[in-house]
Amino acid sequence: MPDPAADLRIIGFLCNWCSYGGADTAGVARLAQPTDLRIVRVPCSGRIDPLFIAKAFYGGADGVLVSGCHPRDCHYSEGNYHARRRLELFLRLLPALGIDPGRFLYTWVSASEGQRWQQVVADFTARVHALGPMPRLRETDLAAAALCHPAAPQEGA
């Protein structure tokens, strides 16, 4: 009997229109996936504050996956462009926060791409397992994480 504790903590932030739908499509097609991932539904990838991700890591998440609509397909026209800009900046900051960038993935999956979703989950889960559980972060790292808030001076600078 496998140990349920063997699942790592992977948190997914998915936009409601594309990727959440893609995950549903994968479900409807019964495309088997590892069980580690738990999904937080948000209206748009543009709603995702990098701080959510930093806090998730601080809270002990072993991996964080963000998935939104393909670049030109955003339900809200341009929310995913905002997301991309913020998250790319965030990705560059990860090492400074003491977080292996391999634990974070930002990708696009549309509502019809059930198979792609299955692949993304399988690949990312394997990647996180290869890295093992997340070492505990210090409060100072989190303070540094606050710097990656889009309203902080870095953005646009």
Next chain:
Amino acid sequence: MTVLDLTHSCDMQFVAEVARESGQNLTLCYQCGNCTAGCPFTFAYDLPASSVMRALQWGQREAVLSCRSIWICATCKTCSTRCPNNIDVARIMEVLRQISRREGYAPEKQIKQFQDSFLQSVMRHGRVFELGTMMSFIARSRRLTDMDLGPKALARGKLFLRARDIRGRDEVERIFRRYRESLEK
């Protein structure tokens, strides 16, 4: 015709073996018949290519391994080029031929004898010695063939009477030797 007992005659291990060795997904075949339609050798086959595919899907090991078609197939790749499901049918035919040979089937004796003669020549000389291959084939098959061609070819300088070994002859022979050893392992 007897009733084909699908419950007991379906050898799924065989299906898995062919799938693994060929790297092809056999369930993709939906029996459109394109391979049969395009194959230049269908006229000489006992099982058309699409029937080989179907029998294979049903794990009909004996029927597939003992058929002549898998030996006659010339790997012309017409089937693979046109299969709407991107199945490399020619590769499957090749794998079946290899398994069939391994397991001692040879419904097309002369084709096998010719292949053996050819490879023996390569092993001995490093390159094919055409006349030697022919002589060896005649010896194996006890069939005199193409006696009309010899003089024509000779007259035009297309045939050498003596083999010329390459320097790396031993290296080539060792390839064969190591291959045989790997089979024994």
Next chain:
Amino acid sequence: MRLGVFVCHCGSNIAATVDCAAVALAARAMPDVAFAADSVYTCSEPGQEAIVAAVAEHGLDGVVVASCSPRMHERTFRRTVARAGLNPYMFEMANIREHVSWVGRDKERNTAKATDLVRMAVEKLRRNRPLTPREFPVTRRVLVVGGGVAGIQAALDCADGGLEVVLVERASSIGGKMAQLDKTFPTVDCSSCVLGPRMVDVAQHPGITLHAYSEVASVSGWVGNFEVAVRRKATYVDWSKCTGCGECVKKCPARDAPDPFNAGLAPARAINIPFPQAIPKKAVINPAHCKQLTTGKCGVCAKVCPSGAIDYAMTETTVTEKVGAIIVATGYELFDPKVYGQYGGGRYPDVITSMQYERMLSASGPTGGHVLRPSDGREPRSVVFIQCVGSRDRHIGRPYCSGFCCMYTAKQAILTRDHVPGAQTYVFYMDIRSPGKGYDEFIRRAMEEYGVRYVRGRVSRIFPKGDRLVVRGADTLMAAQVQVEADLVVLAVGAEHAPGAHELAATLRVSIDEHGFFMEGHPKLRPVETNTAGVYLAGACQGPKDIPASVSQASAAAAKVLGLFARGTLASDPQVALVDPRRCVGCLKCLKTCPFGAIREEQGRDGAVRAQVVETVCQGCGVCCVTCPQGAVQLQHFTDDQILAEVEALCRIPLPTCG
């Protein structure tokens, strides 16, 4: 707060791989949970009644249902909790079917995951607040994009229902593919006799504004109030003057323009009216082929036009239309068989497409309804049809079935026998798909009464032999390689997405599937809706469809629009952003990032500038929330607190409150 949790079995859909009772048991230990139970079919009537009863009995303030995707039943259960007397937003769903039971194989792990998802939902619900939608007025006009049979039907149904309709058609006439057809299955009645009068109705209906030779350039706004820019391409003919007399066409010396209406069977003039029944029946100049426009030397049409309609200086214009809903009916495109080199790939003149054959059969087509070989104009004695060309073929990236080609092939084979008595017809097929009413009988008639010879197998190649063509295929039922000598070969080409579908989808902010067809909201429950409120689908733009299915869907889409407009107002989604005036410092970063212009600058009584969200304009994307340095603007129902509560519910370590 007192919360109730209901864990659904969905029959065995969930219960087979999730221990639902264990999830409910675990939920009972979660904070504020006053009641938790498992339930066999939560969305069924007894399932919903159990929720209503539990709310009353246990005095619940909110409900979590752990079941299928919220995309499936969130609305259903919001109505349920409303019936129980709660605010519909005091409800959360945990998706333990699509995201757990259907994708995980290990029951123990699935159960742990389902429990986590319930914990997340509970933590979020603890922070939910009642929300109330606002009413806003709608523009009771509808835009129909595409004037094929589906668009025509949708436009007429909407207009007959009392709505104003704007119909935008890319070509110079409405009618779509159906206008090109000779006769239609399964009745074999004349296509233009059926469609023609409907097209005239469109032209004459006072409620319909037709923009032909036009395209949708951009769309802004939202359900109830869209603003659409329609680009009217330059026709070089003033349509208000053109009477469609056709004098110009007769005299035009440029005779090598492409003629899409005749599927390339014959060339057209540079100035053209596509067919006699065109609506509108107006001339259009093809600027790439007109001698006047390319070389400046001609001007014949301007000289002969009795109405002085020709205008070589015309440029495109844009008109703006305000509408409350949009129906997409842009249809499909036919597969180009040139990629099949083995079928001649365009090299053999007597290998034609089904649409070319349709034009050949049509009395108004270039051959006047005579079946003649393009190569030598001879009547064929033997016609071979090949099905599934460009369909059900992964090799060329078209794995899907085009749905209508089996049927139209049977139709064309039958018509061949009518047009060329004594001609022999063959059909190579893999499967025959004829599930409609009277459809299979139709196929049988082709075989039994008309003697069409069906061969079960794909064709591998076609090659010329003398002036005939040899079609080499297989009859898999005989396990034989077969060949047929043909005078004419007709390729039953499949359907692919309409050109420009990707761009239109991006403009309308709706999704398309992997093959470029528009995505419906739900394949069973919302087949004519999209996931964008106020945008509907009709006809083959959603996937290959024959005429009966296209028309049904068009009427369904029209009914949806009529339903949407039934009351003069719509309720706005209350999941919108809200500015906390106490925290806002008036930097207006949010105003700059909002993609919908939903944020206004407001001067408060204290004179300070602050941001304010216009509730009916805000689409609830949440982009502004991440931008605000003060955390002053929050998306209701998706606040920072709520999202972080979900994250925290998953974490081993409590989250600090920094940032």
Next chain:
Amino acid sequence: MSPRFAYYPGCSLEGTAQDYDRSGRACCAALGIELAEIPDWSCCGSSPAHAVDAVLSGALAARNLGLARQGGFGAVVTPCPNCLVNLRTAARDLDDPARRERINALLSVPCEGGLPAVSLLQALFEQAGPQALADAVVRPLAGLRVAPYYGCILHRPPGLMAFDDPENPVAMDALLEAAGAEVVAFPFKTECCGASYGVPRKDLVMELSGRLLEAAADLGADALAVACPLCQMNLDLRQDQIAAARRRAFGIPVFYFTQLLGLALGLDRADLGLDRLVVPPGGVLRKLGTEG
């Protein structure tokens, strides 16, 4: 700057197809394509090897790729389609670490990776091309009706060969046209001739090559142009056998396409090996105004 290629003739080109070898080398030399024969090359295994085992076949071909790599070449040219398939397959396998390991286990000198291999036709088409050829033609093949026959595997499978159109190849057509010939729309350009079954199952070759000769004859072709030693042997050396089996006389000479190009380029007759053709080409040569 002439590109320098490793040249892998393959066994037939030392035997029955010496005329292909000589005419091919001569054309390349005339068009500025430099070929250097791989020293001490060995047989690629041809079709019998892959009938037996993929790794054995891979190793036999890989030995030659290894030698070419040692010689510092960037690509291999081979006139024989069968060799080409084996070399290309081996090159692909050598780029896959797992398969490379299995192949190297059979080799005395391991081969660390693949090397691109192209057919002589592809080299002539891409390195020289129809225009350069047309410019160099001194004696156009005017009035000669040629049926171009590519054989089954020269362009197949398309994923592996990645050259020209697998259903309607045109490279040879273009070169022959550039040489001034009238190219017949030959419908069986890629149909199989019966391959190596001439010896063990002659009936197969009689049927398949028979169909080809009949089609060429029905189209009024003066000659066939081929790019494969096996095709040439089946159609030329066995033409009498086929004529007997099908009770129809053909008398159609079967040239290597390089022989025809060589004629147009005015190359030395001794280099073209026309005297090695079994079906006498005299009539055709007379038609060209150059006695045979």
